[in-house]
Amino acid sequence: MNSNMYMISFGIVEIIFSQIPGFDQLWWLSIVAAVMSFTYSTIGLGLGIGKVIENRGVRGSLTGITVGTVTQTEKVWRTMQALGDIAFAYSYSLILVEIQV
Secondary structure: OHHHHHHHHHHHHHHHHHHHOOHHHOOHHHHHHHHHHHHHHHHHHHHHHHHHHOOOOOOOOOOOEOOOOOHHHHHHHHHHHHHHHHHHHHHHHHHHHHHHH
């Protein structure tokens, strides 16, 4: 799937929004974004819990199913790397909050 059109559209929208005078003073926009983020997280959590209830338990494991030549050890290692990436990226959220203030 080619995603160039989405990237171009996003860039155009950003250029248009950057032309709005006083856009940095739109405090309510942060509230809307926070509510949207919380809502999406709640929906995802609800769907996950619903699936566990539907299956009458958690199906699956950290190593998952067999995929090509990837070993179970590599799957666990990659999972831990992904969690480390998330933890590393989380520290930058504090910087973003400081930039917004």
